[in-house]
Amino acid sequence: MRQPTSNRQADRPASDVIVLTGATSTQGIAKGEGTTFYCGDLFRGTIYRGDVERGTVEVFIDVPDGRLAMGMWADLDHGWLFVGGGLGWAYVYDLDTGATVATYQLGEVDDLASTLVNKVFVTRRGAYFSDSSSPVLHFVPISPDGGLGQAETLPITGPAAEISGEFNLNGIVAPDDGEPLIISHTANGKLYTVDPTTGASRTVDGVDVPKADGLVLDGRQLWVVQNWVNQVSRVRLSDDLTSGTVEGVITHDAFQFPTTAVPFGDRLAIVNAKADTGVPPTADVYEVVIVDR
Numbered sequence: 653m654r655q656p657t658s659n660r661q662a663d664r665p666a667s668d669v670i671v672l673t674g675a676t677s678t679q680g681i682a683k684g685e686g687t688t689f690y691c692g693d694l695f696r697g698t699i700y701r702g703d704v705e706r707g708t709v710e711v712f713i714d715v716p717d718g719r720l721a722m723g724m725w726a727d728l729d730h731g732w733l734f735v736g737g738g739l740g741w742a743y744v745y746d747l748d749t750g751a752t753v754a755t756y757q758l759g760e761v762d763d764l765a766s767t768l769v770n771k772v773f774v775t776r777r778g779a780y781f782s783d784s785s786s787p788v789l790h791f792v793p794i795s796p797d798g799g800l801g802q803a804e805t806l807p808i809t810g811p812a813a814e815i816s817g818e819f820n821l822n823g824i825v826a827p828d829d830g831e832p833l834i835i836s837h838t839a840n841g842k843l844y845t846v847d848p849t850t851g852a853s854r855t856v857d858g859v860d861v862p863k864a865d866g867l868v869l870d871g872r873q874l875w876v877v878q879n880w881v882n883q884v885s886r887v888r889l890s891d892d893l894t895s896g897t898v899e900g901v902i903t904h905d906a907f908q909f910p911t912t913a914v915p916f917g918d919r920l921a922i923v924n925a926k927a928d929t930g931v932p933p934t935a936d937v938y939e940v941v942i943v944d945r
Contacts (some may be wrong), residue, residue: 668942669906670707670921672700675938680771680866681923682726682733683914684747689921690733691940692721695932699724699733699745704916704942713750719743723771723823723866723912725779730798734779736769742781742790744800756803758790759783771823771866771912775830780806780848782821782835787813789821789833789851812837812844812853823867823877823912832893836864836876843876845893857895861885866912868920868945875902875913875920875945882907884922886945906941920945 672678677694684690687705690712692698697719701712715721720738727734732753733745740761744754758781759767768784774794778801781790787808793801807813812821817839826833832845834856841862844853861876868875874887874896884902889895902920911925920943926935 668904670702670704670709670940670942672702672709672938672940674698674711675700677925677933678923678938679722679911679925680724680736681912681914681921681940682724683916683921684726685728687916689914689916689940690724690726691923692724692735694721694738694925697721697737699735699750702940704919704921704940709940713745715743715752722769723782725772725774727774727779727794727798730794732794732798732800734772734774734781734792736772736781738769739764740767740769742769742772742779742792742803744792754800756790756792758803758805759786759788768819770819770821773824773826773833775826775848777830777848780824780826780833782824784819784822784838785815787815787821789824789846791848806848806851808846808851808853810844810853811842811855812846814840822865825867825869825874827869827893834867834869834874834893836861836867838864838879843874843887843896854894856889856893859887859896859898861887861898865910868913868915870915877910877913877922879909879911879925879927882910884910884913884920884943902943902945904941904943906939908935910941915945916942918945919943
């Protein structure tokens with residue numbers, strides 16, 4: 653919930669809403685070094701760089717025409733920014749220079765019905781991209797020195813493979829050791845664990861999170877962004893990740909179709925995609941909303 657300015661610590665922003673000046677849409681956010689974050693303009697592909705402490709945002713990468721920017725993850729160990737490119741594509745950018753490091757065709761290009769490359773999460777093995785239209789994950793291996801391998805497709809089996817909704821597999825995170833993967837399913841409002849080697853999935857019992865989107869994991873505490881219902885659920889997972897309990901819900905009067913979040917200390921920075929205004933969205937302003945977690 654929004655807190656009075658008088659209760660804020662000195663290193664917190666003066667406002668809990670940061671405007672993405674110039675953005676015409678948005679979807680993903682990634683955590684950079686210190687108080688830095690990165691956001692993407694969904695339909696233009698432009699990458700913004702901001703600072704949660706100063707409340708500032710600037711254009712970081714002005715990408716070639718035709719690119720989209722959905723979920724993103726900053727691999728600080730190797731200096732790469734991974735971006736889900738929507739209809740069949742994924743991109744990797746250099747966090748220092750903004751240069752394009754690699755492009756991947758991960759499925760049917762320009763076909764929303766068969767391939768929607770959405771969120772991304774990086775483990776020690778590589779980058780996993782969710783596909784919201786097909787029961788698969790896309791995987792890009794990363795060598796210890798940061799070398800990028802050929803993309804692979806991992807078919808999903810079990811309950812997470814259900815794709816009856818318009819948007820299905822979505823947010824993706826993992827514990828520090830990289831397995832199992834934890835994935836949200838927007839249409840089912842459920843969470844699943846997925847074996848990153850076999851693709852076998854199972855339901856995380858006891859958790860109902862309608863319109864689940866992006867995920868943030870810290871130990872056994874999981875935050876689930878729920879887009880259409882304008883809230884974030886705080887979930888306590890069991891030690892073995894087979895079940896969980898919703899312990900609380902975070903709301904904010906500035907939420908408007910929030911999609912993804914990243915942690916900064918005891919706070920979350922959450923993107924307002926405003927997809928409730930249409931596709932593409934028609935809002936005049938897009939923001940990052942800062943809340944206590």
